[in-house]
Amino acid sequence: MSPEPAGTATHSSRSPLGGHAPRQQRVGRTLSFDDPRHLLTHRWLVDETYLLDAQDYEAWLELLTDDIHYLMPVRVTTALGAGFDTAPGMAHFDEDRYSLERRVARFATEHAWTEDPPSRMRHHLSNVRTFATEDPDHLVVDSAVLLFRNRGDVRESAFVSAGREDLLRRVGDDWRLARRTILVDESVLRMQNLAVFL
Numbered sequence: 001m002s003p004e005p006a007g008t009a010t011h012s013s014r015s016p017l018g019g020h021a022p023r024q025q026r027v028g029r030t031l032s033f034d035d036p037r038h039l040l041t042h043r044w045l046v047d048e049t050y051l052l053d054a055q056d057y058e059a060w061l062e063l064l065t066d067d068i069h070y071l072m073p074v075r076v077t078t079a080l081g082a083g084f085d086t087a088p089g090m091a092h093f094d095e096d097r098y099s100l101e102r103r104v105a106r107f108a109t110e111h112a113w114t115e116d117p118p119s120r121m122r123h124h125l126s127n128v129r130t131f132a133t134e135d136p137d138h139l140v141v142d143s144a145v146l147l148f149r150n151r152g153d154v155r156e157s158a159f160v161s162a163g164r165e166d167l168l169r170r171v172g173d174d175w176r177l178a179r180r181t182i183l184v185d186e187s188v189l190r191m192q193n194l195a196v197f198l
Contacts, residue, residue, distance in 0.1 A: 015094045021069035022178045024167055026131035026140040038130040041141045041168060044175055049123045049145075052197055057104040060197070065169055065178040070095040072162075072182040072198065093182070093194070119151040121196060127163075137170040138178070145198055149191065158191040160184060162198055 015021075031038040051060045072093040095103075127144040143164050150157040167179035182198050 015069075015071055015091060020067050020096065022065075022067060022138070022167055022169070024133040024135055024138040024140070027134055028132060031130045031132065035130070037132070037139055038128075040175065041130045041139055042128045044168065045125055045128060045141065045143055045166075048177075049125050052123050053121055055107075055118055055121070057107060057197070061101060061104055063177055064097060064100065065171065065176045066097055068095075068097050068100065068177060069179045070100060071180065072184065075184055075187045117151070119149045119196065121150075122148045123198075124148070133167075139168045139175075141166045141168060147196070147198060149196065160189065160191055160198065161186070164198070 033039075048060065048063060051057075051063070070093055071091055073091050124146040125143055126146075127142070129142040131140040131142075133140055143166070145162050145164055147160040147162075148157060149159070162182050162184045164183075165179075165181045166177060168175045169178040
């Protein structure tokens with residue numbers, strides 16, 4: 001397993017819950033769009049998107065590995081030569097399997113008032129690119145996601161635009177999400193809360 005290169009988007013080695021995170025990285029150019037591995041990852045992401053839109057989070061958890069790292073760093077605006085655009089040690093999400101399971105379990109309780117009634121959501125997925133890694137059982141996938149979210153009858157709808165870098169791992173005959181890094185396109189989020197998943 002190769003070490004994480006400095007400056008990569010994953011930031012797992014610098015996050016509180018990222019010490020256990022898998023470190024596989026992309027190698028080479030993007031796979032062609034007719035490559036079976038790219039078709040597989042694109043279908044996987046589309047199927048996941050429908051689960052998130054339906055808020056079927058129990059089924060979504062089944063798509064995750066036990067050592068999942070789910071990270072959404074805080075973006076900052078810096079000078080061109082600063083060499084960074086996220087705040088060190090700060091994240092909207094920095095989660096492992098246990099914390100994600102706890103969040104999902106909370107939705108079933110009376111304390112999940114931020115999602116009761118539930119939001120109406122649509123994840124728009126695009127710009128999917130797939131990369132091989134040194135391990136044939138892992139693939140790195142880039143994608144863009146635009147989340148539309150509306151809740152209630154009066155409050156204005158909200159949008160979040162982001163890029164994602166995912167690491168998918170082959171587990172038996174299936175593929176599982178082993179790492180997700182979400183880089184939002186705003187430094188100040190205009191959404192009332194983040195009680196949802198990207």
